[in-house]
Amino acid sequence: xxxxxxxxxxxxxxxxxxxxxxxxxxxxxxxxxxxxxxxxxxxxxxxxxxxxxxxxxxxxxxxxxxxxxxxxxxxxxxxxxxxxxxxxxxxxxxxxxxxxxxxxxxxxxxxxxxxxxxxxxxxxxxxxxxxxxxxxxxxxxxxxxxxxxxxxxxxxxxxxxxxxxxxxxxxxxxxxxxxxxxxxxxxxxxxxxxxxxxxxxxxxxxxxxxxxxxxxxxxxxxxxxxxxxxxxxxxxxxxxxxxxxxxxxxxxxxxxxxxxxxxxxxxxxxxxxxxxxxxxxxxxxxxxxxxxxxxxxxxxxxxxxxxxxxxxxxxxxxxxxxxxxxxxxxxxxxxxxxxxxxxxxxxxxxxxxxxxxxxxxxxxxxxxxxxxxxxxxxxxxxxxxxxxxxxxxxxxxxxxxxxxxxxxxxxxxxxxxxxxxxxxxxxxxxxxxxxxxxxxxxxxxxxxxxxx
Amino acid sequence: xxxxxxxxxxxxxxxxxxxxxxxxxxxxxxxxxxxxxxxxxxxxxxxxxxxxxxxxxxxxxxxxxxxxxxxxxxxxxxxxxxxxxxxxxxxxxxxxxxxxxxxxxxxxxxxxxxxxxxxxxxxxxxxxxxxxxxxxxxxxxxxxxxxxxxxxxxxxxxxxxxxxxxxxxxxxxxxxxxxxxxxxxxxxxxxxxxxxxxxxxxxxxxxxxxxxxxxxxxxxxxxxxxxxxxxxxxxxxxxxxxxxxxxxxxxxxxxxxxxxxxxxxxxxxxxxxxxxxxxxxxxxxxxxxxxxxxxxxxxxxxxxxxxxxxxxxxxxxxxxxxxxxxxxxxxxxxxxxxxxxxxxxxxxxxxxxxxxxxxxxxxxxxxxxxxxxxxxxxxxxxxxxxxxxxxxxxxxxxxxxxxxxxxxxxxxxxxxxxxxxxxxxxxxxxxxxxxxxxxxxxxxxxxxxxxx
Numbered sequence: 001x002x003x004x005x006x007x008x009x010x011x012x013x014x015x016x017x018x019x020x021x022x023x024x025x026x027x028x029x030x031x032x033x034x035x036x037x038x039x040x041x042x043x044x045x046x047x048x049x050x051x052x053x054x055x056x057x058x059x060x061x062x063x064x065x066x067x068x069x070x071x072x073x074x075x076x077x078x079x080x081x082x083x084x085x086x087x088x089x090x091x092x093x094x095x096x097x098x099x100x101x102x103x104x105x106x107x108x109x110x111x112x113x114x115x116x117x118x119x120x121x122x123x124x125x126x127x128x129x130x131x132x133x134x135x136x137x138x139x140x141x142x143x144x145x146x147x148x149x150x151x152x153x154x155x156x157x158x159x160x161x162x163x164x165x166x167x168x169x170x171x172x173x174x175x176x177x178x179x180x181x182x183x184x185x186x187x188x189x190x191x192x193x194x195x196x197x198x199x200x201x202x203x204x205x206x207x208x209x210x211x212x213x214x215x216x217x218x219x220x221x222x223x224x225x226x227x228x229x230x231x232x233x234x235x236x237x238x239x240x241x242x243x244x245x246x247x248x249x250x251x252x253x254x255x256x257x258x259x260x261x262x263x264x265x266x267x268x269x270x271x272x273x274x275x276x277x278x279x280x281x282x283x284x285x286x287x288x289x290x291x292x293x294x295x296x297x298x299x300x301x302x303x304x305x306x307x308x309x310x311x312x313x314x315x316x317x318x319x320x321x322x323x324x325x326x327x328x329x330x331x332x333x334x335x336x337x338x339x340x341x342x343x344x345x346x347x348x349x350x351x352x353x354x355x356x357x358x359x360x361x362x363x364x365x366x367x368x369x370x371x372x373x374x375x376x377x378x379x380x381x382x383x384x385x386x387x388x389x390x391x392x393x394x395x396x397x398x399x400x401x402x403x404x405x406x407x408x409x410x411x412x413x414x415x416x417x418x419x420x421x422x423x424x425x426x427x428x429x430x431x432x433x434x435x436x437x438x439x440x441x442x443x444x445x446x447x448x449x450x451x452x
Numbered sequence: 453x454x455x456x457x458x459x460x461x462x463x464x465x466x467x468x469x470x471x472x473x474x475x476x477x478x479x480x481x482x483x484x485x486x487x488x489x490x491x492x493x494x495x496x497x498x499x500x501x502x503x504x505x506x507x508x509x510x511x512x513x514x515x516x517x518x519x520x521x522x523x524x525x526x527x528x529x530x531x532x533x534x535x536x537x538x539x540x541x542x543x544x545x546x547x548x549x550x551x552x553x554x555x556x557x558x559x560x561x562x563x564x565x566x567x568x569x570x571x572x573x574x575x576x577x578x579x580x581x582x583x584x585x586x587x588x589x590x591x592x593x594x595x596x597x598x599x600x601x602x603x604x605x606x607x608x609x610x611x612x613x614x615x616x617x618x619x620x621x622x623x624x625x626x627x628x629x630x631x632x633x634x635x636x637x638x639x640x641x642x643x644x645x646x647x648x649x650x651x652x653x654x655x656x657x658x659x660x661x662x663x664x665x666x667x668x669x670x671x672x673x674x675x676x677x678x679x680x681x682x683x684x685x686x687x688x689x690x691x692x693x694x695x696x697x698x699x700x701x702x703x704x705x706x707x708x709x710x711x712x713x714x715x716x717x718x719x720x721x722x723x724x725x726x727x728x729x730x731x732x733x734x735x736x737x738x739x740x741x742x743x744x745x746x747x748x749x750x751x752x753x754x755x756x757x758x759x760x761x762x763x764x765x766x767x768x769x770x771x772x773x774x775x776x777x778x779x780x781x782x783x784x785x786x787x788x789x790x791x792x793x794x795x796x797x798x799x800x801x802x803x804x805x806x807x808x809x810x811x812x813x814x815x816x817x818x819x820x821x822x823x824x825x826x827x828x829x830x831x832x833x834x835x836x837x838x839x840x841x842x843x844x845x846x847x848x849x850x851x852x853x854x855x856x857x858x859x860x861x862x863x864x865x866x867x868x869x870x871x872x873x874x875x876x877x878x879x880x881x882x883x884x885x886x887x888x889x890x891x892x893x894x895x896x897x898x899x900x901x902x903x904x
Contacts, residue, residue, distance in 0.1 A: 021628070023623070023625075023630070024625040024628060025625075026625075029623035029624075029625050030621055030623045030655075032655075033565045033621075033654070033655055035565075035566050058653060059554065059555075059558075059653065060653060061636070061651055061652070061653040064630055064631040064633075064636065065629065065630060065631060065632075065633050066628065066629075066630055067630045068623075068630060069653065070653065071562075071653055071654045071655065072562045072565060072566070072654065073527075073555075073558045073559045073562040073654075075525075075527075075528055075559075076527055076528065076531045076559055076562040076563055076566065077562065077566070079528045079531040079532050080531050080532075080534070080535060080566050082532070083532055083535035083536070084535070098552070098554075098555070099552075099555065100550070100551075100552070100587060102511065102550075102586045102587060103511075103525075103550070103551065103555075106511075106525045107525045107527075107528055110523075110524045110525040110528040110529065111528055113485045113487075113524060114487050114524070114528065114529070114532050130649075133647075133648075133649035134554045134648055134649055134650065135552060135554060135648070136645075136646050136647045136648065137647075169482055169485075171475070171481035171482045171520075172481075173475075173476045173477075173478075173481050176473070176476060176518065176742065176744055177517065177518075178475070178481075178516055178517060178518055178519045178520060179516040179517060180517075181516075181517050184513070184516065193588075194588050195585075195588045195589075195590075196585075196586055196587070196588065197582075197585035197586055198586065199513055200513070201510060201511065201512060201513040201521065201522065201523055202485070202523045202524065202525075203482075203484075203485055203523065290628065292628055
């Protein structure tokens with residue numbers, strides 16, 4: 001008998017929270033380099049029995065004149081958080097464009113070992129041209145090139161994670177046999193972007209493979225997710241749109257021979273919580289009052305790939321100016337969801353700015369409103385769960401944990417305690433076997449030099 | 453008044469210790485993936501007031517059929533160790549051939565933040581052709597190419613570590629100013645190997661820059677160390693040879709306009725400790741009895757760049773066959789020190805194997821013998837301190853901490869307690885200013901796109 005379907009919840013840490021002025025309400029405003037700040041978030045998430053904390057990332061500096069952004073390297077920060085938590089999953093973002101598959105596979109597998117099986121890699125391709133300028137490239141590769149590399153990158157990483165079979169580390173003191181070379185496999189990857197002999201220099205990690213997450217909203221991203229990902233993070237602003245996305249990507253996974261339950265669909269959600277609706281609105285208004293409006297307008301225009309002068313506060317978006325095609329230097333997922341939202345709700349630029357644009361759906365409301373909305377999306381198969389944005393950490397998350405989680409538990413759709421120890425167990429995902437352990441899997445030649 | 457010269461001691465973690473059969477004496481022989489094992493080492497080092505733990509590294513698997521090797525990624529493991537210690541420094545090895553300077557600078561600076569200023573980067577160029585096969589290269593670049601890249605790589609990393617001035621993070625809640633763009637600098641590096649705009653996306657770390665260590669023994673390595681390194685790790689097997697190396701590299705540092713005390717010379721030392729000489733010899737003999745002699749002979753031959761058939765146990769090394777030139781695929785430092793040792797002490801292959809060849813000087817003896825030897829090298833300016841190898845962790849290190857450290861303290865050459873909190877303070881090194889903070893330093897153009 002299958003266990004009943006259960007909601008999955010991550011908290012998405014971006015800077016000090018999703019509200020651009022949230023940091024101005026913190027006692028310690030330099031918190032982005034303060035382990036205590038992140039410890040409080042992770043421990044609050046664990047108190048709420050959340051599946052995971054999820055670190056966004058970037059590899060170029062932007063916007064730092066006006067507020068915090070991603071700073072500490074994710075695998076390093078997640079390792080520190082593994083030491084101050086026991087159950088909560090640890091999801092880190094890393095780019096396939098600006099990393100190497102051997103180093104990346106090793107880093108995430110190392111965190112998986114040190115966290116006893118709690119890590120996930122959120123694979124992104126990174127459209128930011130400022131990032132390219134930090135990695136000896138004259139500009140970010142175009143989307144097709146980025147995804148071609150990403151496909152092969154993910155393939156290499158998955159092979160490396162499989163390169164040690166589960167029982168390859170013998171460590172038999174009596175015979176002096178340490179690892180069994182017959183169960184440690186060169187991967188002999190010879191592709192267009194990468195030639196990697198392997199094996200990884202690290203025994204198989206507790207989850208078999210770290211959980212793989214994909215977050216791109218484009219066609220190429222969705223295709224990659226359907227093939228390989230255990231979970232997909234997505235920006236969905238309407239219930240119907242989310243249902244359509246959910247049905248589509250599950251069908252694609254099934255078409256790949258996978259079980260629909262083995263690809264979790266987790267849209268972003270940005271709740272602003274108050275004891276009453278008026279309190280929630282006041283909380284948001286207090287933070288909004290601290291915003292630099294000109295900066296926000298400029299940031300919004302840049303994200304849309306247009307000039308700030310083209311935006312008028314009380315007019316609709318200049319749809320004709322916004323290129324919804326495959327530009328390399330913007331997030332097409334952000335543009336798509338923003339345009340969809342603006343059109344469906346007939347919003348002005350001012351309305352959109354009010355929602356702290358970040359592609360994720362905002363609900364300003366009471367715990368009851370928010371819990372009901374979550375239940376509706378979950379039972380309506382618009383989502384398997386959510387990536388929760390907080391307006392500001394840790395208070396935005398604490399409000400969710402203390403007031404929304406108990407309602408979800410009472411509805412019977414969210415765990416009252418952790419039942420497993422690994423993130424795969426929290427997510428209800430099977431532990432994968434190594435592809436090399438199956439005698440029917442394709443044969444891989446050993447390389448005596450590497451295995452002696 | 454300058455503080456009196458003080459001894460510096462690191463413990464070098466390679467696998468489960470330097471003796472190839474040491475793992476067969478451990479209760480938990482799978483310890484290379486066990487955080488508790490490394491925690492015990494780091495806490496023992498801290499109990500002994502050692503300057504640092506130092507992780508060797510490799511990015512290809514070798515020898516795993518017969519014993520443990522480097523597995524967990526160093527910056528990740530050091531972060532975990534930062535969480536279970538308070539004072540001891542944390543030195544990680546990473547290759548300039550198989551990494552990217554932006555990612556590496558960010559990882560080490562992140563660990564520096566999370567450890568409150570205790571991290572060092574040991575920069576190596578990696579001669580292992582098996583590593584190249586994991587990074588889409590047909591073979592390791594030759595030594596000249598590796599060091600040309602290493603020079604520029606280190607230059608970029610140091611610039612990125614300087615890219616935020618100390619006081620650039622304002623986080624002024626009242627005005628909404630987060631970072632001061634005038635104190636966050638694009639580095640605009642445009643070199644032969646790398647083009648990196650910067651700045652790093654992380655505020656300046658507690659030590660200003662993580663400590664920089666260099667470990668190569670070749671002419672190019674020594675030249676790089678003299679220019680940039682805060683400490684040099686070196687294989688020295690004779691007192692006179694070590695004195696010569698010490699004098700030479702200090703003179704080179706002074707010739708670069710540096711203070712001689714700001715480049716620490718730390719040779720490797722491999723003590724095997726017993727209450728009596730007989731006990732120490734027995735400890736070693738017990739482990740030697742667990743060795744697979746054929747494997748050791750093959751490993752030794754491979755490290756010398758020759759065939760195992762060319763080695764006869766009771767004959768001298770076949771010096772004529774051993775190429776002491778600049779081969780790309782072996783450690784020339786290892787060959788140099790091994791040949792020097794074999795010639796000076798007139799050793800047979802069996803004698804050399806007895807010393808568990810690893811390029812580092814072995815002393816089998818009592819705490820008194822070992823402390824006296826350390827004092828002689830220290831006061832004779834053959835060393836500023838040592839990288840201590842243990843035969844097996846944690847017992848080999850515990851013996852040193854419990855029995856040798858008190859003797860060194862009584863001699864007045866080693867600290868009785870930590871006096872500072874950062875590794876720079878343990879090492880007696882000044883905290884560097886950002887090169888961009890000096891108005892006389894070369895002007896760097898801002899890049900508005902990256903800094904807005």
